[in-house]
Amino acid sequence: AQSVSQHNHHVILSEAASLELGCNYSYGGTVNLFWYVQYPGQHLQLLLKYFSGDPLVKGIKGFEAEFIKSKFSFNLRKPSVQWSDTAEYFCAVNANTDKLIFGTGTRLQVFP
Amino acid sequence: DTAVSQTPKYLVTQMGNDKSIKCEQNLGHDTMYWYKQDSKKFLKIMFSYNNKELIINETVPNRFSPKSPDKAHLNLHINSLELGDSAVYFCASSPDLKAGVYEQYFGPGTRLTVT
Numbered sequence: 001a002q003s004v005s006q007h008n009h010h011v012i013l014s015e016a017a018s019l020e021l022g023c024n025y026s027y028g029g030t031v032n033l034f035w036y037v038q039y040p041g042q043h044l045q046l047l048l049k050y051f052s053g054d055p056l057v058k059g060i061k062g063f064e065a066e067f068i069k070s071k072f073s074f075n076l077r078k079p080s081v082q083w084s085d086t087a088e089y090f091c092a093v094n095a096n097t098d099k100l101i102f103g104t105g106t107r108l109q110v111f112p
Numbered sequence: 113d114t115a116v117s118q119t120p121k122y123l124v125t126q127m128g129n130d131k132s133i134k135c136e137q138n139l140g141h142d143t144m145y146w147y148k149q150d151s152k153k154f155l156k157i158m159f160s161y162n163n164k165e166l167i168i169n170e171t172v173p174n175r176f177s178p179k180s181p182d183k184a185h186l187n188l189h190i191n192s193l194e195l196g197d198s199a200v201y202f203c204a205s206s207p208d209l210k211a212g213v214y215e216q217y218f219g220p221g222t223r224l225t226v227t
Contacts (some may be wrong), residue, residue: 034215043202043218044155045114078138088153099168100216102155 002027004093006103012033013081014111021076021106023065034067034100044090050074051089060096061085086110115139116219118203124225125193132189133222135203143167143218144186145204146178155202161186162209190224200227 005024013019025031035047049058055067065076072102074091116137125131129156137144145168160168164180175191190197203219 026206029210036218043220044216045218047141049215090155098159098160105155107153 002093002095002101004091004098004101004103006089006091006106008072008106009104010107011109013108015043015083015110015112016080018112019076019078019081019085019108021089021091021108023074023076023093023103024072024094025101026072027089027093027095029095032094033065033067033073034094035059035076036090036092036102038088038105040087047076047089047092072100081108083110083112116203116205116217118201118219118222120222121220122223123132123155125226126227127193127195130189131193131224132187132202133224134185134187134201135219136185137217137219138184138186138198139205139217140184141205141207141217143209144180144183145206146186146188147179147202147204147218149200149202149221151199155200159188160209167209178226193224193226195226196215197223200224206210 003026033050036044038044039045050057050067056062089106092100119134124163143162145160158172159178161180178191180186198219200223202221204216206214206216
């Protein structure tokens with residue numbers, strides 16, 4: 001069965017620190033990959049997505065993610081976080097089915 | 113303009129009651145979903161509908177019954193509520209069935225508390 005792992009459950013950073021959130025999936029075939037963000041009290045919003053092509057994907061608000069097929073990974077990065085990035089981050093994978101499989105989420109807290 | 117709306121936003125009820133959550137999207141999308149997010153923030157799909165037709169029905173108790181009167185609406189009715197049903201329920205929509213191709217647009221969520 002497909003699964004998505006986000007090993008960082010809770011990350012605490014100071015403003016201007018660099019961020020990398022891990023995402024690994026278990027599926028050997030073609031995948032489409034997503035990162036969603038959920039700000040406190042709000043609904044999920046798409047940050048970025050990868051379907052094909054350049055494995056380095058740029059999203060909104062300065063976020064990017066790199067697809068490394070050999071590692072089954074799609075890690076999210078941001079060079080300098082802001083207090084407003086405090087949120088829950090979800091990695092999601094689709095592998096030729098009609099549904100998205102979400103990871104368990106990573107809670108990011110950024111302190112000024 | 114709200115793209116995907118849900119009502120109510122909060123729902124507090126007692127065990128054994130029956131309740132409904134409504135979802136509407138004004139994006140013209142063909143596909144709608146219900147997700148359950150538990151207390152640990154784990155998000156799991158429950159149902160998906162495409163043009164009023166049930167497509168995905170995960171292992172959800174029969175007490176949960178989705179209804180899609182038209183492709184812009186997907187309501188969730190829950191019978192005989194149990195403590196374990198307490199969660200945040202998110203509705204979502206996408207242009208088409210292919211979950212891997214299209215972004216899903218989420219509603220604001222309904223926080224259900226069963227006492």
